[in-house]
Amino acid sequence: MPKTSVEYCTGTDDHARQWDHRAGCEVRTVLDRVSDKWSLLALSYLSERSHRFSELRRKIDGVSQRMMTVTLRQLERDGLVLRTVHPTVPPRVDYELTPLGANLHQTIQVLSSWSEQHEAEIAAARAAYDARISAVSA
Amino acid sequence: MPKTSVEYCTGTDDHARQWDHRAGCEVRTVLDRVSDKWSLLALSYLSERSHRFSELRRKIDGVSQRMMTVTLRQLERDGLVLRTVHPTVPPRVDYELTPLGANLHQTIQVLSSWSEQHEAEIAAARAAYDARISAVSA
DNA sequence: CCGCATCCGATAGGATACTG
DNA sequence: CAGTATCCTATCGGATGCGG
Numbered sequence: 001m002p003k004t005s006v007e008y009c010t011g012t013d014d015h016a017r018q019w020d021h022r023a024g025c026e027v028r029t030v031l032d033r034v035s036d037k038w039s040l041l042a043l044s045y046l047s048e049r050s051h052r053f054s055e056l057r058r059k060i061d062g063v064s065q066r067m068m069t070v071t072l073r074q075l076e077r078d079g080l081v082l083r084t085v086h087p088t089v090p091p092r093v094d095y096e097l098t099p100l101g102a103n104l105h106q107t108i109q110v111l112s113s114w115s116e117q118h119e120a121e122i123a124a125a126r127a128a129y130d131a132r133i134s135a136v137s138a
Numbered sequence: 139m140p141k142t143s144v145e146y147c148t149g150t151d152d153h154a155r156q157w158d159h160r161a162g163c164e165v166r167t168v169l170d171r172v173s174d175k176w177s178l179l180a181l182s183y184l185s186e187r188s189h190r191f192s193e194l195r196r197k198i199d200g201v202s203q204r205m206m207t208v209t210l211r212q213l214e215r216d217g218l219v220l221r222t223v224h225p226t227v228p229p230r231v232d233y234e235l236t237p238l239g240a241n242l243h244q245t246i247q248v249l250s251s252w253s254e255q256h257e258a259e260i261a262a263a264r265a266a267y268d269a270r271i272s273a274v275s276a
Numbered sequence: 277c278c279g280c281a282t283c284c285g286a287t288a289g290g291a292t293a294c295t296g
Numbered sequence: 297c298a299g300t301a302t303c304c305t306a307t308c309g310g311a312t313g314c315g316g
Contacts, residue, residue, distance in 0.1 A: 026250065026254045026257045027246070027249055027250040028178070029253060029257060030252070030253045031178070032173075034169075035172075035173030036308080036309090037308085038309095040169070052277090053278060054277065064311075065279080066279090066280085066309075066311085066312095069280080070308095078260050078263055079260055079262070079264070079266075079267075085278090088277095090277040091278055091316085092278090100256060100259055103252075104252065104256075107249060108249070110248045110249070111245060111248070111249060112164065112165040114242065115164040115168045116164045116165075118238060125215065125216055129214065129215040130215075174289090175288080175289075190298095191297070191298055195298095203298085204289075204290075204291085204299090204300085204301095207299060208288095227296095228296095228297040228298080229297055229298055231299090
């Protein structure tokens, strides 16, 4: 019984009302799934074509076997990825996006585009902020 | 000198190329800022109007004073929020979205809408998955 | 080949107490 | 009122080793 983030929605009445009214509750479901270290890359590669486990693991540089498994399981649980086990020896497992997963991937591209367009602005803001802080503490 | 996630982009050549080509690097900058526990709510409230510190803290149910400060500092550092200190006694500090912050908030609404539209689908997938798992282990 | 279990370090975030 | 500093816990994710 994996833990989810429903607690944000099911706390006190005020708590629940806060999230419901602000439409901030539902987006957390998605954000909590997608904002981890590897999900985004997995979705990205799977959006091109289906991959088997090791193939995906090789492409996603730096991921441990454990996290590759965990990540794919979570995506599968949320209906974003379909897992197909071929009963061969050695075993072969294929992963592909579901329509829902492909749909989400498209939606995330919007945020991705925004990030690319505004990254310089953010970097500049950070540099300015850090300079300001250094100046104060100096 | 706060730590960022640039490490994802500046690792080995392969590592960097991976992110650059897949447009997955830039979006992490934004995702890492916005996917924490409180940033989204802060952006949401500030998108309506400016708030002073305690006012915002009262609205965001459950946030500790520490995390309210930390969250706002991060948003400020990235140029999403403007912080104005009024040198009165007692002190008064106002927070408001910058144009960049407002812009980002709008962009996130896209993801938020998607989440609302597909939440039932995700919930169903989870229920089905969990049922399947329970059945296996039983 | 794929996945699970275990251990372990790093980090996020809560509680509390203290300053200007 | 707004912020800082300290401490403490829970969770994330990496490393390694075993099993089907």
